[in-house]
Amino acid sequence: MLQQITHSGSSSEAVEPGAWGDRKIGRVMSPKMPLFHQGDEATHFYKVNSGVVMTFRLLADSQRQITGFCTAGDFLGLSSDDTHHDTAITVATSNVVSLTMADVRADVELQRELFNQTCSQLEDAQNMMMTLSKKSAGEKVAAFLVMLAKRQKRQSAEESQELDINLPMSRLDIADYLGLTIETVSRRLTDLKCKGVIKLPSRHTAHICQLGQLETMAGALA
Amino acid sequence: MLQQITHSGSSSEAVEPGAWGDRKIGRVMSPKMPLFHQGDEATHFYKVNSGVVMTFRLLADSQRQITGFCTAGDFLGLSSDDTHHDTAITVATSNVVSLTMADVRADVELQRELFNQTCSQLEDAQNMMMTLSKKSAGEKVAAFLVMLAKRQKRQSAEESQELDINLPMSRLDIADYLGLTIETVSRRLTDLKCKGVIKLPSRHTAHICQLGQLETMAGALA
DNA sequence: CGTGAGATTGATGCAAGTCAACGACCGTGG
DNA sequence: CCACGGTCGTTGACTTGCATCAATCTCACG
Incomplete structure (x- = not known):
C-alpha cells in the first residue's frame, strides 16, 4: 500500500x-x-x-x-x-x-x-x-459522485436523472482526495446505497438513481 | 456578526x-x-x-x-x-x-x-x-503564524528567530481560513503561548519567540 | 480453486465542535 | 477623564463525527 x-x-x-x-x-x-x-x-x-x-x-x-x-x-x-x-x-x-x-x-x-x-x-x-473544510463526510462523498457524474455526462451530453458512472480510482484514492479514511468513504457510500440514491453494481461502477437528490445531499456551493 | x-x-x-x-x-x-x-x-x-x-x-x-x-x-x-x-x-x-x-x-x-x-x-x-484536510488544529494555527511571519519578514528582510507579527484579521477570520472555530483557534494560540513559543502582547499582535520551533509544529509540507 | 489486496462492517477513542459563562478591550458619551 | 455598553476573545463542560483498530468479506488473478 x-x-x-x-x-x-x-x-x-x-x-x-x-x-x-x-x-x-x-x-x-x-x-x-x-x-x-x-x-x-x-x-x-x-x-x-x-x-x-x-x-x-x-x-x-x-x-x-x-x-x-x-x-x-x-x-x-x-x-x-x-x-x-x-x-x-x-x-x-x-x-x-x-x-x-x-x-x-x-x-x-x-x-x-x-x-x-x-x-x-x-x-x-x-x-x-x-469542501474539505466545511462539508461533512456524507456531503463530500455525494459531491464527489456529482462531480464525476457532471464530467462523464458532459461527454455524453445526456440530461437524465439516472446514469452509470465509472469509479476507476480506488477507495483509498477517493479518501485521500476528500480528506477521509477508506472506512468512512465506504460507510457513506453504503448509506447512499441504503437510501436508494445510488447502486453499486461493482467496485468500480456506481449507478446514480436520483441525481437531483444526490446534489441536494452534496450541499450547496454558493 | x-x-x-x-x-x-x-x-x-x-x-x-x-x-x-x-x-x-x-x-x-x-x-x-x-x-x-x-x-x-x-x-x-x-x-x-x-x-x-x-x-x-x-x-x-x-x-x-x-x-x-x-x-x-x-x-x-x-x-x-x-x-x-x-x-x-x-x-x-x-x-x-x-x-x-x-x-x-x-x-x-x-x-x-x-x-x-x-x-x-x-x-x-x-x-x-x-493543510485543511490533513493537519491538526495545532498544526494549522502554527502554520498560519509561520505564513504571516514569512510574508512580513520578506518585506523587512530580517533573518532572526524572533519577530513581531501583525494579526490585522479577527479570530473569526483566522478560524474561517483554517476551517476551525474561534474557540479552537483561541485554545491552540494559548497552548503555543504556554509552551513559550509565542507571546500575545495584544489582540492583534503576536511575538514569535522561536520561529524554528513554530515551523516544526506546523508540520512539514513536502 | 486458492490467495492476497481491496472493500465492508463493527466496536471504541479522541480531537474538535457546540453550548454557555466569563473577561478584556475599545469606542462613545456623560 | 472615567463610566458604560457592546463586541471580541478566552475558558470550561459536554457532545459528536470521524479516525482508529480489528475482524470478516469478495473478487480479481495466477
Whole structure:
C-alpha cells in the first residue's frame, strides 16, 4: 500500500523524453503510469486527451493529498518555479500530450486556453478548500459522485436523472482526495446505497438513481 | 456578526468605477472596504500594493471559507468566466490598483507576471488543501503564524528567530481560513503561548519567540 | 480453486465542535 | 477623564463525527 504512495527516489520511472507521440495525437498510457514526480524539474506540462490522470502531493510523514483528477481537456504539470510540486499518475488508460512553454509562446490560442484553464483550476481548488473544510463526510462523498457524474455526462451530453458512472480510482484514492479514511468513504457510500440514491453494481461502477437528490445531499456551493 | 458575512444584495457597496486613482499609484482603502462581491460581473481585477485584502466565498447556509489573504504584490479577482466567485474586502488599510484584461493585452511583462502569479496561487491553494484536510488544529494555527511571519519578514528582510507579527484579521477570520472555530483557534494560540513559543502582547499582535520551533509544529509540507 | 489486496462492517477513542459563562478591550458619551 | 455598553476573545463542560483498530468479506488473478 505504501509502495503505491512513496515515490522511489527520482524520476527514474517517469516517461523518458522522446517517448511521446506526435504532439496532437499524444501518447497512450496504461493505468498507474507516472507522468512526473514531485520534485522533478518541470520541463514539460501535459494535456489529457482522454482517460483520467490524478495529481497528488505528499507530506513528510507520507500523508497524501490528491489535488485533482484530470479528465479530457485538462492541463496539468504547470509550475511557477520550474519544479513539480506534485506527482501525476494515470488512473485509467489515458491519452496524454506533452507540451513545453515554447509551444505556448508559439500559439496564441493555446495561451488563451491555458490561462483560462489555470484560472478555472484555481477556482476549482478554492471550491475544494470549501469542501474539505466545511462539508461533512456524507456531503463530500455525494459531491464527489456529482462531480464525476457532471464530467462523464458532459461527454455524453445526456440530461437524465439516472446514469452509470465509472469509479476507476480506488477507495483509498477517493479518501485521500476528500480528506477521509477508506472506512468512512465506504460507510457513506453504503448509506447512499441504503437510501436508494445510488447502486453499486461493482467496485468500480456506481449507478446514480436520483441525481437531483444526490446534489441536494452534496450541499450547496454558493 | 452575520451582517459582516452576508453581502447585501448586489455590488452596491463596492467601489464605484472611476473612483480609482492612477493606474500605478492605486487607491488607498480603509479596513473592511469591499473590492467586489461574489456574483458580480468580473470587469476588473486587482493588484495589492500594500496592506492586506482577503477573499472569501460563502456556502448557501452562510458558511464562509476564506480563500486567501493577499499582501503586497498579489493579484486577485481573476475569473475564467467573467463572474467573481468570491468576495474581496480589505482587512487593513491597503493600497490597491484596478486592472482590466485590456491592460494585460497591452503589457507583455504584466502577462508574464500574471501567469506566474496565477500558477503560484494554484500551488498555494493546493497546499492549503493539504493543510485543511490533513493537519491538526495545532498544526494549522502554527502554520498560519509561520505564513504571516514569512510574508512580513520578506518585506523587512530580517533573518532572526524572533519577530513581531501583525494579526490585522479577527479570530473569526483566522478560524474561517483554517476551517476551525474561534474557540479552537483561541485554545491552540494559548497552548503555543504556554509552551513559550509565542507571546500575545495584544489582540492583534503576536511575538514569535522561536520561529524554528513554530515551523516544526506546523508540520512539514513536502 | 486458492490467495492476497481491496472493500465492508463493527466496536471504541479522541480531537474538535457546540453550548454557555466569563473577561478584556475599545469606542462613545456623560 | 472615567463610566458604560457592546463586541471580541478566552475558558470550561459536554457532545459528536470521524479516525482508529480489528475482524470478516469478495473478487480479481495466477
